[in-house]
Amino acid sequence: MASSFFKSKRTFNWYSALVAAACMVLYGYDASVYNSVQGSEAWLEWFNNPDANMTGLINTAYTVGAIFGGFFLGGPIADFLGRKIGMATGCILVIIATFMQAFSPKGNIGCFLGGRVIIGIGQGIALTSGPIYIGEISPPSIRGKIMTFWQLFYSVGSFICFWVAYGCTEHATKLGEWDWKMVVLFQLLVPILILVLLPTIPGSPRWYIQNGNHIEKARNALLKIRDTEEQVEEELLKIREALEYEKEAISSGYSALWKDKSLRKRLLLALVINAGQQVTGQGTLNTYSTKVYEKVFSSESQISLINALNATFGIIFTVNAIWFIDRFGRKFLLVAGAIGQGLCMIIISAVETETPSPDGKKTEAVGISLVFLFYVFILFYKPSWGATVWIWTSEVFSMNVRGQAVGMASQTQNVANLIVQQFFPTFLENCGFYAFYMFAGVNFLLGLFVYFFVPETKQVSLEEIDAIFGGANHVSQGEDLLFQQKNAGQVSVERSDKPVSTTYENVEVSS
Incomplete structure (x- = not known):
């Protein structure tokens, strides 16, 4: 894999970005x-x-x-x-x-x-x-x-x-x-x-989750460009929470450009x-x-x-x-x-x-x-x-x-x-x-x-x-939505008070 040729994940992150640039x-x-x-x-x-x-x-x-x-x-x-x-x-x-x-x-x-x-x-x-x-x-x-x-x-x-x-x-x-x-x-x-x-470059982790909720693909992409697993899990959760809020509270389609x-x-x-x-x-x-x-x-x-x-x-x-x-x-x-x-x-x-x-x-x-x-x-x-x-x-x-x-x-x-x-x-x-x-x-x-x-x-x-533009913080709002879904039986596990990076491992939407 291309990432193995680079001395650090940060370097591979730069390489991937420069290919796109x-x-x-x-x-x-x-x-x-x-x-x-x-x-x-x-x-x-x-x-x-x-x-x-x-x-x-x-x-x-x-x-x-x-x-x-x-x-x-x-x-x-x-x-x-x-x-x-x-x-x-x-x-x-x-x-x-x-x-x-x-x-x-x-x-x-x-x-x-x-x-x-x-x-x-x-x-x-x-x-x-x-x-x-x-x-x-x-x-x-x-x-x-x-x-x-x-x-x-x-x-x-x-x-x-x-x-x-x-x-x-x-x-x-x-x-x-x-x-x-x-x-x-x-x-x-x-x-x-x-x-x-x-x-040779990874896909966008945000796109993987947005299109089909492919969390493992997103995790694998982030593991190539983030230094620690803790950073990966924290970022995955933020992405998931933001997308949940956008889907439920605004719109998952382009109409949000006019509605919001x-x-x-x-x-x-x-x-x-x-x-x-x-x-x-x-x-x-x-x-x-x-x-x-x-x-x-x-x-x-x-x-x-x-x-x-x-x-x-x-x-x-x-x-x-x-x-x-x-x-x-x-x-x-x-x-x-x-x-x-x-x-x-x-x-x-x-x-x-x-x-x-x-x-x-x-x-x-x-x-x-x-x-x-x-x-x-x-x-x-x-x-x-x-x-x-x-x-x-x-x-x-x-x-x-x-x-x-x-x-x-x-x-x-x-x-x-x-x-x-x-x-x-x-x-x-x-x-x-x-x-x-x-x-x-x-x-x-x-x-x-x-x-x-x-x-x-x-x-x-x-x-x-x-939030800078007068909107809601999609991460915090999405966190509340996931918690509500859990209470309604739509999420498979209980929310815990553990750090975000360890919590996300168990926050998955049931099929």
């Missing part, structure tokens, strides 16, 4: 693929030089697929088939779509568009299951640190893509049409790796901050940075290098969240990040719009200053609105609705991105860098929203997090 590499790579290939002369020629409207439509095609996959497929697959099946399904669809894009017949932009839709569906499914799995296997004390790698791996995906694109750009003459096809095909690497590694006031509040907050993540300016930069830099730099190779360095610094800056997330908390990072991002956008706009442009291009000094400022923006964004939004979203929902709620909330990112990406190319063309003042205002508004409305969730167990 690799799903975010798919997103990071694909979000950068189109940014890279649209700067390729060979790609433009292959598809008969698509205009600005078609450029926006190709991005929209991906986003529509991701929204459909996340809203309608991600939650049901994760909840009814399992978190690991959800990740595997997403990877398989990404592989199929990659071949469709790379081998689209010359001039057949429809095939390329179809691949973008399918890859969006695949990622919508994988990006629902991945963060849920990580949250459900991670102990509260390090859940924030582990989830930080979810965003870190987004940067890893961008890093791989942009450096592959830079290498292909340097040899574009020799490669011909393969200068963009190679960039697309490299996307096969990570989904294949994930499919190979998924069988506390869940409605969480869903609304999650929808806002996930949409906000994409209107900070980062989503647009990641997709259209090539178009932005073309207003300052004339060299295709130079722009590819800047994008590659941007992705490299993205990895370094995201690591900061590992040290900050469980020390300062989610709320502090979101507020501080929004303020820093807003200030960067104001300065970026001012530097570009208030400096001369001899021969229609900015001077080298201005260009270097803008690149530096964009990197500072990434410094603020990655550990805050990059990593923290995913962490907060994956941990605030109760088990009965977690799959559907995370799928809906995370795909709100794509809804917001769909709107911004559709109008941004025209906005940039007509208004230039004045467009970035809009992002500055949005960032400041987001900071205020988080300060006044978003509660702190650091180091709270998943089963007890409802």
Whole structure:
């Protein structure tokens, strides 16, 4: 078994979480693929030089697929088939779509568009299951640190893509049409790796109990990633009690998202901050940075290098969240990040719009200053609105609705991105860098929203997090329900005053 290769169970816990986090590499790579290939002369020629409207439509095609996959497929697959099946399904669809894009017949932009839709569906499914799995296997004390790698791996995906694109750009003459096809095909690497590694990691113990009350399977999964049997039994009991309360007092189905006031509040907050993540300016930069830099730099190779360095610094800056997330908390990072991002956008706009442009291009000094400022923006964004939004979203929902709620909330990112990406190319063309003042205002508004409305969730167990949002403590309420069932003859043994870890061995529902 894979767990036997690791020196400690905590290490195997990290390994299992990182396999799931690799799903975010798919997103990071694909979000950068189109940014890279649209700067390729060979790609433009292959598809008969698509205009600005078609450029926006190709991005929209991906986003529509991701929204459909996340809203309608991600939650049901994760909840009814399992978190690991959800990740595997997403990877398989990404592989199929990659071949469709790379081998689209010359001039057949429809095939390329179809691949973008399918890859969006695949990622919508994988990006629902991945963060849920990580949250459900991670102990509260390090859940924030582990989830930080979810965003870190987004940067890893961008890093791989942009450096592959830079290498292909340097040899574009020799490669011909393969200068963009190679960039697309490299996307096969990570989904294949994930499919190979998924069988080596345990299933979600919470999913095992939620679907069929498979307590032994849940126990075996936890025994691989928790240090002591006492921890395993205590966690099993908390899961069991929380699920019992959710089933009896709220609803075991997705309708709880509308029936329960506390869940409605969480869903609304999650929808806002996930949409906000994409209107900070980062989503647009990641997709259209090539178009932005073309207003300052004339060299295709130079722009590819800047994008590659941007992705490299993205990895370094995201690591900061590992040290900050469980020390300062989610709320502090979101507020501080929004303020820093807003200030960067104001300065970026001012530097570009208030400096001369001899021969229609900015001077080298201005260009270097803008690149530096964009990197500072990434410094603020990655550990805050990059990593923290995913962490907060994956941990605030109760088990009965977690799959559907995370799928809906995370795909709100794509809804917001769909709107911004559709109008941004025209906005940039007509208004230039004045467009970035809009992002500055949005960032400041987001900071205020988080300060006044978003509660702190650091180091709270998943089963007890409802109380923070005005709901009941599902563990304590579920404990009372189990006790009542015992008195009614529905539970096979008496409740005792022994520690939780030893009590659970005998608390089983009679058949």
